[in-house]
Amino acid sequence: MAKKRLLRTEGILAMATRAIRTIRRDPISDLAQFEAFACNVPHANPPTPDAKTPDVRVFREFRNHEIVTPDGRRIPMWIFADPQKPSSFPSEAMRFREGQLVHSTASLSVNTHTIHHHGIEPTPFNDGVGHTSFEPSGNYTYQFSTEVDGTYFYHCHKNTVLHFEMGLYGMLLIDPPEGEGFVRRANAVVPYDVEAVWAVDDIDPLWHDFHHDAGFSCPNGENAGLNDFRPEHFLISGVFSPDTREDPRVTVRARLGQTILIRLLNAGYTIQTTTFHPDVTPEIIALDGRTLGDPRHSRYSRPRQLLANQGIRLSSAQRVNLLIRPQKRGRFPVTFEYRQYVQGDLLHTAETFIEVI
Amino acid sequence: MPRKLRKLALPMLEPRSFWEKSMKIKITQNQLDRRQFLDIAKWGMLSASLMALGVRQGSAGFGKGGGGGGDGTPAHPFQVTLTVTEALVEMVDEVPIYHWVYELSETTRAAGPQFPGPVLQFTEGNVIDLTVHNTLDEPHSFTIPDVVDTGPIAPNQSIVVSFAAPSAGTYLYFDSLNAPVNRVLGLHGAFIVHPRTGNTPFSRPTPAVLRLFNDLGGEDFPGDPWRRERDLIWLFHTIDPVFNEIAHEGREIDADQFNLEFLPTYFTINGRSGFFSAHNPDTAPRGTIGQPALIRNLNAGMAVHSPHIHGNHVYLLSENGRPEEDVNLLDTWSLDPLDRRDLLLPFIIPPDIPKTAWPPKEERFPLAYPMHCHMELSQTANGGNYPQGLITHWEISGLHGQEEAPPHGRDTRHGN
Ligand SMILES: [Cu+2]
Ligand SMILES: [Cu+2]
Ligand SMILES: [Cu+2]
Numbered sequence: 001m002a003k004k005r006l007l008r009t010e011g012i013l014a015m016a017t018r019a020i021r022t023i024r025r026d027p028i029s030d031l032a033q034f035e036a037f038a039c040n041v042p043h044a045n046p047p048t049p050d051a052k053t054p055d056v057r058v059f060r061e062f063r064n065h066e067i068v069t070p071d072g073r074r075i076p077m078w079i080f081a082d083p084q085k086p087s088s089f090p091s092e093a094m095r096f097r098e099g100q101l102v103h104s105t106a107s108l109s110v111n112t113h114t115i116h117h118h119g120i121e122p123t124p125f126n127d128g129v130g131h132t133s134f135e136p137s138g139n140y141t142y143q144f145s146t147e148v149d150g151t152y153f154y155h156c157h158k159n160t161v162l163h164f165e166m167g168l169y170g171m172l173l174i175d176p177p178e179g180e181g182f183v184r185r186a187n188a189v190v191p192y193d194v195e196a197v198w199a200v201d202d203i204d205p206l207w208h209d210f211h212h213d214a215g216f217s218c219p220n221g222e223n224a225g226l227n228d229f230r231p232e233h234f235l236i237s238g239v240f241s242p243d244t245r246e247d248p249r250v251t252v253r254a255r256l257g258q259t260i261l262i263r264l265l266n267a268g269y270t271i272q273t274t275t276f277h278p279d280v281t282p283e284i285i286a287l288d289g290r291t292l293g294d295p296r297h298s299r300y301s302r303p304r305q306l307l308a309n310q311g312i313r314l315s316s317a318q319r320v321n322l323l324i325r326p327q328k329r330g331r332f333p334v335t336f337e338y339r340q341y342v343q344g345d346l347l348h349t350a351e352t353f354i355e356v357i
Numbered sequence: 358m359p360r361k362l363r364k365l366a367l368p369m370l371e372p373r374s375f376w377e378k379s380m381k382i383k384i385t386q387n388q389l390d391r392r393q394f395l396d397i398a399k400w401g402m403l404s405a406s407l408m409a410l411g412v413r414q415g416s417a418g419f420g421k422g423g424g425g426g427g428d429g430t431p432a433h434p435f436q437v438t439l440t441v442t443e444a445l446v447e448m449v450d451e452v453p454i455y456h457w458v459y460e461l462s463e464t465t466r467a468a469g470p471q472f473p474g475p476v477l478q479f480t481e482g483n484v485i486d487l488t489v490h491n492t493l494d495e496p497h498s499f500t501i502p503d504v505v506d507t508g509p510i511a512p513n514q515s516i517v518v519s520f521a522a523p524s525a526g527t528y529l530y531f532d533s534l535n536a537p538v539n540r541v542l543g544l545h546g547a548f549i550v551h552p553r554t555g556n557t558p559f560s561r562p563t564p565a566v567l568r569l570f571n572d573l574g575g576e577d578f579p580g581d582p583w584r585r586e587r588d589l590i591w592l593f594h595t596i597d598p599v600f601n602e603i604a605h606e607g608r609e610i611d612a613d614q615f616n617l618e619f620l621p622t623y624f625t626i627n628g629r630s631g632f633f634s635a636h637n638p639d640t641a642p643r644g645t646i647g648q649p650a651l652i653r654n655l656n657a658g659m660a661v662h663s664p665h666i667h668g669n670h671v672y673l674l675s676e677n678g679r680p681e682e683d684v685n686l687l688d689t690w691s692l693d694p695l696d697r698r699d700l701l702l703p704f705i706i707p708p709d710i711p712k713t714a715w716p717p718k719e720e721r722f723p724l725a726y727p728m729h730c731h732m733e734l735s736q737t738a739n740g741g742n743y744p745q746g747l748i749t750h751w752e753i754s755g756l757h758g759q760e761e762a763p764p765h766g767r768d769t770r771h772g773n
Contacts, residue, residue, distance in 0.1 A: 020443050020444060020445055020455070021444050021445070021469065021470055022444065022445040022446075022447065022453060023444050023445070023446045023447065023456075023458075023469075023470060023471070023472050023628075024447050025447035025448065025449065025451055025629075025633065026629070026633045026637070028632075029636075033632075033636075034632050037631070037632040037635065037744075038631065038632065038742065038743065038744060038745060049717065049718075049719035049720040050714040050717050050718055050719050050720060051714075052711055052713050052714055101711050101713075116667075118665075118688070119670075119688045120709045121667065121668050121669060121670070121707040121708050121709045121710075122707060122709045122710050123707065123710055123714075123717055123720050123724060124720070124724050124725055124726060125720050127667055127668070127726065129667065129726075129727055131635075131727070131744065132667075132725040132726060132727060132750065143711065143714070144709040144710070144711070145709050145710070145711040145712070146709070147708040147709050148708060148709075159743045160733050160736060160743065160744070161733035161734060161736050161737055161743055162743075164733055165733075214741070215737060215740060215741025215742065215743065216741065216742070216743060221450065221738075221739075221741050221742045222740075222741055223739050223740030223741055224740055224741045225740050226734065226737045226740055226741055226743070227620065227621055227622055227734045227735075227737045227739075227740050228620060228734075228740065229734055266663075269732055269733065269734060271661050271691075287685050287686075287687055288670065288686070288687045288688045288689055289670075289688070290670060290685070290686040290687070292683070292685065297670075297686055298685070298686050299568075300565040300566075300568060300569050300672065300683065300684035300686075301565070301683040301684055301685050301686070302683055304683070313691070314691075315661055315662070315663030315689070315691040315731070315732060316663040316689075316731040316732045316733070317663060317665050317688075317689045317731035318663065318687075318689045318690075318691070319689075341660050341661045341732050341734070342595075342619055342620075342621060342659050342660045342661075343616070343617065343619075344661075
């Protein structure tokens with residue numbers, strides 16, 4: 001410590017001759033606006049603006065939940081649940097058909113949360129972002145239409161760094177007008193036989209004991225270490241690795257001649273690379289809920305066949321739709337590498353299998 | 358037991374005003390639970406091997422009389438003078454963090470240190486005579502990979518390099534010495550090159566890029582074509598104050614240790630974070646429906662980012678200077694350290710607003726949406742304070758024709 005002080009004194013003396021200039025932060029032009037951005041986001045449960053009669057309604061409520069690791073550790077989770085259904089992690093998926101007007105109602109009895117339907121592009125009131133609208137504390141109905149089929153997800157957008165990690169997310173799938181079993185490929189709608197949804201996630205159990213406002217802005221803005229994420233558990237669609245090798249929620253089983261659709265999401269805070277055995281090399285047909293080559297919005301792109309052993313690298317929230325048409329029978333591994341987002345350290349490799357019979 | 362949190366090194370100045378009163382930021386002792394700092398000898402042995410003041414040519418097709426194009430570029434080389442200096446940069450919580458920065462010297466006066474460095478913009482083929490002064494105590498450089506490299510400039514020395522602006526696109530200039538340390542401590546900025554002709558931002562657009570730009574303003578994108586004055590820059594950066602403090606103390610930073618132990622603690626976009634980047638007109642895109650904007654993404658920091666935009670998907674136009682063969686439409690894209698990616702925010706009607714609810718009556722313009730990094734750790738400042746990190750807003754101010762498209766500026770933060 002004494003040595004440290006000495007160094008600092010030297011620094012001050014050096015500075016005295018050099019006069020270090022300061023680049024100031026901007027002033028807070030409007031304190032109310034500043035507080036509404038972070039610590040005092042308005043809480044409200046307004047009626048949905050410009051509300052229309054919906055084609056489909058979906059309900060989600062906040063629940064506490066718990067998952068158990070393969071070695072018996074209990075991890076507290078927060079989830080959005082369908083009030084009619086038991087709790088699950090990831091949160092219960094939403095599934096719609098293209099061209100529907102949706103009312104998605106959040107019931108938030110415990111603190112405030114929001115639902116952001118990620119990739120869906122509605123008005124700000126229906127976008128679930130507190131600092132561009134409000135945070136509901138009771139019931140709010142989000143209104144949007146399902147204009148473009150594809151793979152989306154939904155999650156809480158309050159103190160997202162923590163709430164997303166806690167499990168407040170689920171898939172949101174939009175089928176083409178033909179319905180489930182069909183997917184858009186370029187300018188056509190094609191059938192598939194087997195569907196797999198892989199939400200690839202990582203869990204730092206330390207974070208799961210935090211208060212829901214941990215590290216939140218004013219009044220104290222304490223250092224909660226929310227920039228320091230050290231995952232210890234690695235999951236696919238709620239299944240812990242290495243159970244991913246056997247659990248039918250992750251493994252894929254298809255007959256030779258069938259077409260497999262895989263919907264892949266990075267639902268974590270690691271950089272993830274998914275690599276398929278060469279005999280099940282997929283074709284990328286959509287990214288982020290936009291079909292490659294779809295003449296409506298994406299005629300500047302095309303579906304792309306991956307090369308053998310070419311990995312698919314996704315950062316948080318990216319989605320990809322993959323089509324596989326296996327040419328032979330066998331049990332083919334798929335690996336998922338999880339890497340730290342600064343140092344790039346390989347933290348874990350999970351595995352599952354595509355079995356072609 | 359929670360793991361010990363690493364606290365910031367005590368900065369030279371205390372946080373001021375609003376945050377001091379209401380945020381109660383606790384900056385305690387230099388508690389480095391995860392790290393063991395090597396005892397590094399003070400810098401002093403490098404100088405012998407340094408280049409003396411000299412003139413070098415850039416590697417990109419330097420030729421006499423470059424410029425003089427039909428767009429009014431002068432036949433004379435452009436004279437640019439940058440000074441490598443130091444500054445305290447206030448973070449979003451007003452904690453001042455020591456940085457090394459570039460300062461642009463104008464003809465009459467110095468512009469003040471900037472963080473990030475000044476945006477340098479040229480037209481393809483322009484010849485630039487760049488003078489770089491190093492006023493600091495260790496060697497520094499100015500580098501644009503594959504374009505120009507001053508090599509090490511010794512303390513209190515200057516180097517002049519001449520080079521030609523390469524093909525149109527987005528480049529990052531930075532100090533490449535002791536990589537990545539000098540770059541990440543603040544010595545970086547955007548270098549933009551415009552094409553001589555054409556209706557795209559590229560010298561040689563791919564067919565897909567060309568088709569998209571030809572379509573802007575047409576049937577599928579009613580409104581305006583691309584307009585250069587609406588271009589924006591999003592320069593992403595990460596700061597670990599522990600290392601800035603070592604530099605402040607005049608100690609050398611070991612690059613291996615830096616790589617190994619860097620813990621991003623502040624996250625900036627164009628030098629600002631959170632509320633301040635969300636409300637900065639040079640960072641936050643604004644326009645009516647049908648006023649597309651080109652956004653140049655650069656990553657000068659240490660983390661892989663995953664920028665995500667609400668309200669509109671964006672077209673990814675180019676990756677590290679190379680226009681894309683396939684232009685993908687994304688709501689989330691990756692940005693590795695040193696990556697540059699140009700994208701087009703189309704400013705279309707947010708597609709999932711029900712047709713029967715457009716234009717909104719009960720909800721009012723402007724419609725505001727966030728763009729933020731989805732590696733959500735980046736939404737923090739000093740371990741909390743969500744969302745005072747890597748975020749901005751964008752706004753749809755109305756229907757097309759309701760308002761002139763505002764030009765977006767290219768400001769960075771100036772100190773004085
Ligand atoms: Cu929440
Ligand atoms: Cu999201
Ligand atoms: Cu978001």
